[in-house]
Amino acid sequence: MATTLTGGCLCGAVRYEYTGDPLFAANCHCRDCQRASGAPFTANIGVPSPALKMTGELKYYDVKADSGNTLSRGFCPNCGARVVSRPARNPDMVVISATSLDDPSIYKPAMDIYASSAQPWDVLSPGTAKFPKMPQ
Secondary structure, eight states, X not given: OOEEEEEEOSSSSSEEEEEEXXXXXXXXXXXHHHHHHTSSOEEEEEEEGGGOEEXXXXXXXXXXXXXXXXXXXXXXXXXXXXXXXXXXXXXXXXXXXXXXXXXXXXXXOOEXXXXXXXXXXXXXXXXXXXXXXXXX
16 A cells, blocks of 8 residues: 655645655664764665655755765755655665654654664664665
């Protein structure tokens, strides 16, 4: 059954809609995500990029991920909220920040990635698969 995901940035200048089955839902505990979010992990939903409809403009900041590939993080230039990420290794995918969803309670992570970088004071979801790094 297809899911419809809607959301956007804090100020509303950027909005998105996706209908379909997500490719994955994962909590990422890598240091890059921790630093970028100011939180112990990021909640991510991967979707096929052609199916994501976006309005508004994003500003992108490129980083070199632990994998060695480039990751472009998309922020609203007005309010600074992170909305999506685009991994260079997979241009047909966009990663939605689950905290940008209109209803983030629908987010159901299936895995914790980079669990080896999880902070000792963070409690990982008990029902998710754990991977020390990015699964293949």
